[in-house]
Amino acid sequence: MPASGRSRRAWGWHPLTDEWAARIVAGAGVRPGQLVLDIGAGRGELTAHLVAAGARVIAVELHPGRARALRERFADAPVTVVQTDALALRLPERPFHVVASPPYGISSPLLDMLLAPRSRLVAADLVLPRAVVRRYTEGRRADAGRGRWILTAGRPLPRRAFRPPPRVDSAVLVVRRR
Numbered sequence: 399m400p401a402s403g404r405s406r407r408a409w410g411w412h413p414l415t416d417e418w419a420a421r422i423v424a425g426a427g428v429r430p431g432q433l434v435l436d437i438g439a440g441r442g443e444l445t446a447h448l449v450a451a452g453a454r455v456i457a458v459e460l461h462p463g464r465a466r467a468l469r470e471r472f473a474d475a476p477v478t479v480v481q482t483d484a485l486a487l488r489l490p491e492r493p494f495h496v497v498a499s500p501p502y503g504i505s506s507p508l509l510d511m512l513l514a515p516r517s518r519l520v521a522a523d524l525v526l527p528r529a530v531v532r533r534y535t536e537g538r539r540a541d542a543g544r545g546r547w548i549l550t551a552g553r554p555l556p557r558r559a560f561r562p563p564p565r566v567d568s569a570v571l572v573v574r575r576r
């Protein structure tokens with residue numbers, strides 16, 4: 399659906415509090431100079447901490463106003479803002495990391511894309527619905543990245559980690575190369 403035709407609900411969002419955004423980035427162990435994708439970057443809640451950790455960031459955001467605000471906020475930082483549907487994104491051809499709190503509605507296709515055979519993904523820390531994290535770490539799909547990645551359930555997030563709080567519980571899905 400074109401951005402202009404999106405419903406209010408589709409644009410509904412649950413930004414992380416600054417405290418929790420800092421925790422997610424610290425937990426991801428980002429190193430200076432790393433290329434990191436923040437997918438569904440919002441107003442830059444995670445992006446700001448990624449920049450502080452020394453990352454070069456590609457901030458992907460579909461909402462035109464949020465993308466504009468990101469460009470303004472990070473005009474002097476090593477941040478490239480890409481206004482696009484994350485699922486239409488061309489992934490970098492060099493090794494990259496992902497630290498993101500993406501829209502929950504695209505969790506599965508986004509993971510399929512990141513874990514595709516030609517992906518140069520090195521590591522990802524994704525804030526996702528806890529049920530999705532369970533499915534990828536305990537269930538049938540737990541071996542989705544077999545041979546290449548290890549998928550584990552990371553830190554659970556209380557609903558108060560977001561403002562406004564979402565209706566579902568969340569957790570970090572940790573993806574690491576073997």
Ligand SMILES: C[S@@+](CC[C@H](N)C(=O)[O-])C[C@H]1O[C@@H](n2cnc3c(N)ncnc32)[C@H](O)[C@@H]1O
Nearest residue numbers: 413414438439440443459460461483484499501
């Ligand atoms: C859960 S919010 C996360 C915001 C911020 N990263 C944070 O951690 O607080 C998800 C963001 O993804 C954006 N978004 C929704 N659908 C998208 C899509 N298909 N591709 C890229 N961004 C999308 C929304 O506009 C929103 O800003």
